[in-house]
Amino acid sequence: xxxxxxxxxITEILISAPTLSWLTVFFLIPTIMAIIMALRPxxxxxxxxxxxxxxxxxxxxxxxxISVVWRTIWVSILSTIICLLFSVPVGYYxxxxxxxxxxxxxxxxxxxxxxxxxxxxxxxxxxxxxxxxIHKTFVFLGIIPSGGxxxxxxxxxxxxxxxxxxxxxxxxxxAAAERFDFKLLEAARDLGAxxxxxxxxxxxxNISKGLMAAAAMVLxxxxxxxxxxxxxxxxxxxxxxxxIANQAFVARNIPMAAAWSTLLMAMILLPLGLILCVKxxxxxxxx
Amino acid sequence: xxxxxxxxxxxSKKFGKQQVINNVTxxxxxxxxxxxxxxxxxxxxxxxxICAGLEExxxxxxxxxxxxxxxxxxxxxxxxxxxxxxxxxxxxxxxxNIAFGPRTAGWNNKKIASEVHFFLELIQxxxxxxxxxxxxxxxxxxxxxxxxxxxxxxxxxxxxxxxAALDLKLRQxxxxxxxxxxxxxxxxxxxxxxxxxEAMSISDKIAVMNKGxxxxxxxxxxxxxxxxTSFVAAFIGDxxxxxxxxxxxxxxxxxxxxxxxxxxxxxxxxxxxxxxTKVYLSIRPEKLxxxxxxxxxxxxxxxxxxxxxxxIYLGSMTKFWVTTQNYKLSIIKQHSSFLLxxxxxxxxxxxxxxxxPEHGYLLDQYAETDENLLTIPT
Amino acid sequence: xxxxxxxxxYVTWLVLFFFYLPMVVMTxxxxxxxxxxxxxxxxxxxxxxxxxxxxxxxxxxxxxxxxGVTAMLVSMILGSLAAFCIHYYRTRLxxxxxxxxxxxxxxxxxxxxxxxxxxxxxxxxxxxxLTIFFAHxxxxxxxxxxxxxxxxxxxDFSILEAAKDLGASWPVIIRKIIxxxxxxxxxxxxxxxxxxxxxxxVITFFVTGPGSTTLPVYIxxxxxxxxxxxxxxxxxxxxxxTFILVFFTQKLTDTKKK
Numbered sequence: 001x002x003x004x005x006x007x008x009x010i011t012e013i014l015i016s017a018p019t020l021s022w023l024t025v026f027f028l029i030p031t032i033m034a035i036i037m038a039l040r041p042x043x044x045x046x047x048x049x050x051x052x053x054x055x056x057x058x059x060x061x062x063x064x065x066i067s068v069v070w071r072t073i074w075v076s077i078l079s080t081i082i083c084l085l086f087s088v089p090v091g092y093y094x095x096x097x098x099x100x101x102x103x104x105x106x107x108x109x110x111x112x113x114x115x116x117x118x119x120x121x122x123x124x125x126x127x128x129x130x131x132x133x134i135h136k137t138f139v140f141l142g143i144i145p146s147g148g149x150x151x152x153x154x155x156x157x158x159x160x161x162x163x164x165x166x167x168x169x170x171x172x173x174x175a176a177a178e179r180f181d182f183k184l185l186e187a188a189r190d191l192g193a194x195x196x197x198x199x200x201x202x203x204x205x206n207i208s209k210g211l212m213a214a215a216a217m218v219l220x221x222x223x224x225x226x227x228x229x230x231x232x233x234x235x236x237x238x239x240x241x242x243x244i245a246n247q248a249f250v251a252r253n254i255p256m257a258a259a260w261s262t263l264l265m266a267m268i269l270l271p272l273g274l275i276l277c278v279k280x281x282x283x284x285x286x287x
Numbered sequence: 288x289x290x291x292x293x294x295x296x297x298x299s300k301k302f303g304k305q306q307v308i309n310n311v312t313x314x315x316x317x318x319x320x321x322x323x324x325x326x327x328x329x330x331x332x333x334x335x336x337i338c339a340g341l342e343e344x345x346x347x348x349x350x351x352x353x354x355x356x357x358x359x360x361x362x363x364x365x366x367x368x369x370x371x372x373x374x375x376x377x378x379x380x381x382x383x384n385i386a387f388g389p390r391t392a393g394w395n396n397k398k399i400a401s402e403v404h405f406f407l408e409l410i411q412x413x414x415x416x417x418x419x420x421x422x423x424x425x426x427x428x429x430x431x432x433x434x435x436x437x438x439x440x441x442x443x444x445x446x447x448x449x450x451a452a453l454d455l456k457l458r459q460x461x462x463x464x465x466x467x468x469x470x471x472x473x474x475x476x477x478x479x480x481x482x483x484x485e486a487m488s489i490s491d492k493i494a495v496m497n498k499g500x501x502x503x504x505x506x507x508x509x510x511x512x513x514x515x516t517s518f519v520a521a522f523i524g525d526x527x528x529x530x531x532x533x534x535x536x537x538x539x540x541x542x543x544x545x546x547x548x549x550x551x552x553x554x555x556x557x558x559x560x561x562x563x564t565k566v567y568l569s570i571r572p573e574k575l576x577x578x579x580x581x582x583x584x585x586x587x588x589x590x591x592x593x594x595x596x597x598x599i600y601l602g603s604m605t606k607f608w609v610t611t612q613n614y615k616l617s618i619i620k621q622h623s624s625f626l627l628x629x630x631x632x633x634x635x636x637x638x639x640x641x642x643x644p645e646h647g648y649l650l651d652q653y654a655e656t657d658e659n660l661l662t663i664p665t
Numbered sequence: 666x667x668x669x670x671x672x673x674x675y676v677t678w679l680v681l682f683f684f685y686l687p688m689v690v691m692t693x694x695x696x697x698x699x700x701x702x703x704x705x706x707x708x709x710x711x712x713x714x715x716x717x718x719x720x721x722x723x724x725x726x727x728x729x730x731x732x733g734v735t736a737m738l739v740s741m742i743l744g745s746l747a748a749f750c751i752h753y754y755r756t757r758l759x760x761x762x763x764x765x766x767x768x769x770x771x772x773x774x775x776x777x778x779x780x781x782x783x784x785x786x787x788x789x790x791x792x793x794x795l796t797i798f799f800a801h802x803x804x805x806x807x808x809x810x811x812x813x814x815x816x817x818x819x820x821d822f823s824i825l826e827a828a829k830d831l832g833a834s835w836p837v838i839i840r841k842i843i844x845x846x847x848x849x850x851x852x853x854x855x856x857x858x859x860x861x862x863x864x865x866x867v868i869t870f871f872v873t874g875p876g877s878t879t880l881p882v883y884i885x886x887x888x889x890x891x892x893x894x895x896x897x898x899x900x901x902x903x904x905x906x907t908f909i910l911v912f913f914t915q916k917l918t919d920t921k922k923k
Contacts, residue, residue, distance in 0.1 A: 012754045016762060019747035019806060023765050026803040029776075030784035034776075037783055046920065089673035090680050096673075105677065107915055115907045116864045118881055119900040122888055123687030126694055126897075132703045136752045163687070166680065195670070216771070218794045224773025226867060241775045248779060249873070254786070268773070341826050362832040374827035378845045387841075388831035439831065 035265075037258035046253035056259035064127065065243070072239040073267070075154065079161040083169040083218045086162075090209070091173035092203065096178060106174070111220035113167035121231050124160050125151060128232075152234035160228050166223060169214040176210025177203075212275060223267050240264050290474060291350075292317035293338070293443055298347035300333055307333050308344070309499040315443070315492075320469055320476040322486040325496035326522070331479045332371075334496075335445050338477060339368045345440055352442055362391075367436035368445040372452060373428045375420040381431050382407070382416040388439040391510050405582055406434040409468065426457045433468065443475045448486060462489055470617035483523045487511070495519045511571075516652040522567040527575070527616050528658060529568040533560050541587060541644060544568065549612050552643040560649070567653040573619040574646035578639045579632060590641040595634055607632070616640060617661070688904055693898035696757060712898040719895065725883040729863050732794065732879060737859040738800035743802070744809025744858070745851050749843075751810070752817040770807045777804060778871030792874030800872045801862045808861060809854035816850025849917075856914060 041053040059065065094105050112120065127134055128150040138144045150156065180203065188198035204211070226241030233239075242262060247257035290505035293315040300308040308330040315321045323331035336342040338349055348357045356364050356431050367388070389399045389523055390612055407413040410430040429449060436444055447587065449465075450458045466489055469476055480486050486493050487507040494504045495518070503519045505511055514520035517528060531546035533556070542556035544566055554568055574581065584590060593611030607618040632638060690703065698709035716722060751763045760824050769777075775802070828838045866881040873882055880899075887896050 008754075012750060012756065012758070015746050016750045016754075016758060019743045019810075020762055020765070021804065022743055022803065023769065026781065026784070026799055027769050028765065030780035031772075031776075033787065034780040034783055071759070086680055089670075089676040091675045092670070093673035103915070105681070107911065108681055108684070110915070111908055111911050112688075114860060114864075114911050115688075116866075116881060116884075116900075116903050118866055118884055118888065119691075119896075119903055121685065122893070122900065123691040123898060125888075126893075127687055127690050129703055163683065167684070170680075220771055221773055221822060224775045226775045227885075240744055241773075243776055244779055248782065254783060257779060258783060261776050264773070264776055268771070339826075339830055341830070360827070364832060366830075368827070368830045370823050370827055372821065372823065374821060374823040376828070376842060376846075377821075387828070387833070391837055392821045435831065544901075548686040579823055 004122060008276075031265075034258045034261050037255055038262040040253070040255045040258075042253055042255045046251060046256075048255065050053065056255050056265075059256065059265055060259055068238055068243060069239060069263070069267075071154070071237070072223060072241075075158055075161070075237075075239065076219055076225075079158050079222050080169075080215055080219045082158075082162055083166050084173075084214060086200040087169040087173045087214060088204075088207075088211075090170050091207070091221075092199075094170075094174045095177035096182065109167050109170050109174075117164050118227065120164060121160055121228055124156070124163065125232060128156065151232050154233065154237040157225075157229050157233040157237045157239075160232050161222055161225060163219045164228065168217040168221075172213035173207060173210045174218060176207035176213075180206050216272070216275070219271060220268055224264060240267070292352060293477070294348075294350040295334065296348045296350060297337070298334065298344045298349070300330070300336060300337065300342065300344050300346075302333075308313055308337075310346070310379055311501055312347075312495055313500070313501060313504055315475060315477060316655065318473050319491040320466075320478060320489050322478045322480060322490040322493045324480055324483060324486040324493050324523075327481055329496040330499040331481075331496050332447055335368070335447055335477060335479045338443070339366055339445050340364050341368075365440075365442040366445055367439050367441040368447060369429075369432045369436050369449045371448045373432040375428055375431055375435070375569055377420055379421055380417050381412060381423070384420070384431055385435045385438055387435065390509075392439070406438050409471065410464075420520055425453050426461055429453065429461055430464070433465070437468070437472060437474065441474060443477055446476060446478045448480055449478075450480070450482070458485070465489060487523070495522065497522070513648050514569060515650060517567060517569065517650055517654055517657040518652075518660075520648075520650060521657040524659055525572050525617055525619075526569045527572065527614075528653075529570075529614075530653065531566060531568070533562050533566060535563045536562060537587075550591065551615055552589055552647075554647050554649060555645045556649065558649055567650040568647050569650055570642060570647040572606070572617045573621060574642055575618040576639075576641045577609065577618045577620055577632065578641070579630065580634065581639050582641050588641055589644065590639060591593075593638055593640055595632060595636045595638055598632070598634060607638075609638060611640060612626045645662055692901050692904070695894075695901045700892075700894060715892075715895050716898040716901040716902075721878075721883060722880070722895075722899065725878050725880045727878060728794065729879040729881070732797050732801055733859045733862040735798055736805050736854050736862045739802045740805035740858045741851055741855040744806045744854055745813050745847065746809045747806065748813035748850075749816055749847075752814060752820075753822070754854070766807045766810050769804070774804075774865070774867035775871075778868040781868070782871040789882055792872055793877040796872040796874065797869055797877060797879065800868050801865065804865075804868065805858035805861060808857050809851070812854035812857055813847060815851045816847060816853075820846065853914070853917070856910075860910065904905045 038056055039052050039054070041051055041055060043048040043049060060069070090109075094102055094109075097105065126132070129135065130149060135144075135150050138150065139146050139148075144150065184202050184206070185198045188202045189195070193201070223240050225239050226245055229237050229239045229242055230245070233242075240263065243259050244260045244264065247253045247260060291314050294313075296312050297309045298308055299306070311330075311334065313460070323334060325331050333342055337344050340356070340359055340363075344357065348355050350356070351365065376387065379387070382403055385403050386399050389402060394402075403416075404413075407416055410433065411429055412427060415423065415427065420431070423431070429452075432449070432582045433444075433446075446465075448459055451499065453461060462485060465476075478486070478489065490507055492504065493507055493510050495502045495510060497518045502516045503514065505513075510519060511523055514526075520526045520528070529544070529546050529549065529552060531544040531549070531552070534545040534551060535543040535544050536556075537543060537553070539559070540555060540557055542554055542560070543551045544554050545551050552568065554566070560566055582588070582590065591611045593609040593616065595607055596610050596615065597606075597608040599606040604619050607620065609616050609618060694703050695712055695820060696708050696710070697703065697705055698711065699706040722865060747762060747766060751759045751766075781796070781800050781803070782792075783793060785799075790796055828842050833841070864881065865879075866885055869879050869882055870885070873879065878886075884896060884899060887893070
């Protein structure tokens, strides 16, 4: 008996070892190293100096940079909310379709999901080009001045973020809606609820897991956006991701880049922790 | 040596802190259908898995045909299992499923083909041999699982709740088929079930298990008619319990007992329990007579007056619950004559309950909690 | 049927229009004889000819394929192993294993790129194809694991016992039962890994070195500094390839369900 379970343990460790060690070496250790590196001092040329410091974090919270942090947060939250607002009706509609049409629409949603996102961003650059129809219409309607630009501002960054991550929000919501028993809505209606009330009190709570997944799928990559503000944003629409890349490639100041990375990690862990707390609270209320 | 074909000897098994099997010993004879019957969690499946080699006992030995097989790995034992949800290989056809064991054992192709053919015929599935498990009905999958196990010519076939996933009608049909297969192959069957009617109808012998121990081993009739413990009496069918002390010896076999809150009852005391001994009486509902008029009074017959509390008409019989002296007795009346001609017994009727003392049975062991197993409406 | 709301229908079609409008504009523009901008100046195939005449594209595509195939193979093995032990052994070690994979999935590309860059620099590993390979396997493992794990949800482990009971040894069980049953999941995971690897820009951008430019990195540099016209042509190709790939994977998973 004893020999059997210890033999089992050895087999378990043997087949877990390759993946576990790979992830430890190439994920866990580098991540911890980044946090440690953020505490190392450096001179303005990016050379590493001996000792430890919190100077890098002081720089982050200086007035010039703090606005970037705020922008990253509000742009991400706003984009996530808009994505959810669009994906709920889409997920609802898809779940109610006949199987044949559902497959077609699903296919049409999955294709952009898989298309290289550089290309998808670039397509918007083309559309919003000053030479393009949309730009000309906007100028004609007086929405923007003739010398103005549709790209290189925060609005465009949000638009392209939504464009990029909307499929990521639709898919989990659709998956949840597909499992939803639509007879519940009929039951609610039968019990006197209006359509809107039934939707809000029956449908939404039942797909809450899908909503959470969708929110996480959009919010997390949004916070780490780098390419989108880089390609369609202007100097006033930089996000934390751009600062990381700047420090790594332009300023060549690794401790500063590491400090920004650590901040980004904290920004992601914070809402995740919040969601976890809310979940624990909700579970407690259920008892 | 027929009796000692498969022996479980002092088997114990713990899962964590829970004692699942507690020092169980019993023999299984060659060629019989032996059932392990008990509620879920009683340890019956674990015992079967120990026999299959899928679990190891903490203590004890399993001896098959004179050989100690306790330490043999599953693939080295001459036993095969029919799993609860059949565990058919979903990526293989019916034929490949059945041929899996022989192929693994390295039989030659000719022998495999002829054996597979034989078993497909036996279970009447020849026309489905190229189908996949998901294309089959529950009953068909069941038969494949049986054939897949039997083709290896096991000394013992282990069946783990094989009918649990089927509906009632199909279950009854499969029971008959299982019985037919057993008659044709003659392999020893070790059958695990929680369903008493399954066990009663198919078994030569039943071991009733509860909380890791065997409460009673016997033929289906022995277990039903002469349960030794309150658990067996309550788990197999319904019964009425009385608790009292022996108060008077009428003759060497007949005694009177005095329950604390019920008039004296005449019982058949073949265990020769002396006056003052605490006894527990179990009497099956169908052994009780119910009538609107007072039956012939023989001195030895127990007769009590009561009020009908509940009636369930079941076609071939009617179940009554009658209150008498604060006791709720359950009574089954079989309808052997045309019911509509009889004067019906109605709710709240005053009735006479009577029974022959020889129809009750004194238990060896009693636990109050076993009364929860009875179907008494409240 | 009564409850099908028209509002959700309109939103869905609007969203699909929003998804495909840029693609259509880009496709049309790839035939536009205008060097900059999107005003129609006549039909041309010039940009496609340019694309095929650009040796750098073939070179970077080869790099992408080398990384994609090797990362796919290695992550298929590692991911399947991980999925199997996470599902089969429910121990504390596997809980850690599972959480490590989940966290890895949640980390934004830029963080992974940054920390890997830091790591490779500090162990003095020269940035190049090898470092890209390491990085790609790392993020692919999690995806393969998730796909295989999903497949394992429907995996009835009692058939392993049945096989053992019928006399099969572990090597036979792995070859005849586990691999055939899990192969659709493993292949799907591998396809996912390959696509993710071929598509990746951000992480690659951080750990790439001289001579190891992949196609997305090259496309990015063309977008920023080179000629956008060729980017249009490449994009159309990639878009079509994606379309076909998704179509076939959908078909594949569809038949497997039945």
